Amino acid sequence: MNDENRRQKxxxxxxxxxxxxxxxxxxREIVGIQAITPLxxxxxxxxxxxxxxxxxxxxxxxREKFKMPPKKYNDRTCIIIIHTLDxxxxxxxxxxxxxxxxxxxxxxxxxALSVQxxxxxxxxxxxxxxxxxxxxCETLLKKEEIALIKAEI
Numbered sequence: 001m002n003d004e005n006r007r008q009k010x011x012x013x014x015x016x017x018x019x020x021x022x023x024x025x026x027x028r029e030i031v032g033i034q035a036i037t038p039l040x041x042x043x044x045x046x047x048x049x050x051x052x053x054x055x056x057x058x059x060x061x062x063r064e065k066f067k068m069p070p071k072k073y074n075d076r077t078c079i080i081i082i083h084t085l086d087x088x089x090x091x092x093x094x095x096x097x098x099x100x101x102x103x104x105x106x107x108x109x110x111x112a113l114s115v116q117x118x119x120x121x122x123x124x125x126x127x128x129x130x131x132x133x134x135x136x137c138e139t140l141l142k143k144e145e146i147a148l149i150k151a152e153i
Contacts (some may be wrong), residue, residue: 006104010125011036012097012132013080015063019097019132021125024138028081028088030096033073039152043145049153050079050090057081058149059090065140066120084137085146107134 010021011030028082031052038048045064049056059079064070071094079090102125110121110133122136141149 005006007071008102008104008107010132010134011079011080011102012103013033013098014095014097015066015068015093015094019130020062020093021100021132021134022080022082022091022137023122023134024083024099026056027083028083031079031090032075033077033079033092039149042148042152046149047092052081052090055088056153057088057090058153059092060141061092062135063092063094082137084140087146089141091140100125100132102127 009024011024011027012019012021014020034050036050038148039046039058040049044097045061047059047061049058051057061070073092076091076095078096079092080089080096081088106127107123107125110124119139120135122139123134125134127133
């Protein structure tokens, strides 16, 4: 199979005016915003837990994780339920955009900045001048944060 035929499906979402994406292989489902039960002693961007069909799911505000100011939830706010590192978790995003099918030629590695600045960004997708920062689900939370969440749920 040549490079032109290899494809990667990415679920894209927006935070402010910027596009981000998650490899569809991590996505379980998308649900509307709902009541979140806060958990004590966790970082502010870990908003708490939701009960999704009798399963407890920790929820993270991606805006705050990425050091953006909080935004009031509205009817476009969604929770993307992902599975990574043996954990289901919800990611609160401003709005869902689309599922985009990228060829290998449309995906490039992030620039070589400091490791901490780009730790959450796996790749960058580019189609018709639209830039999408593809989130690395496995580095989104530190091991300590995952351990804290697992201890709470």
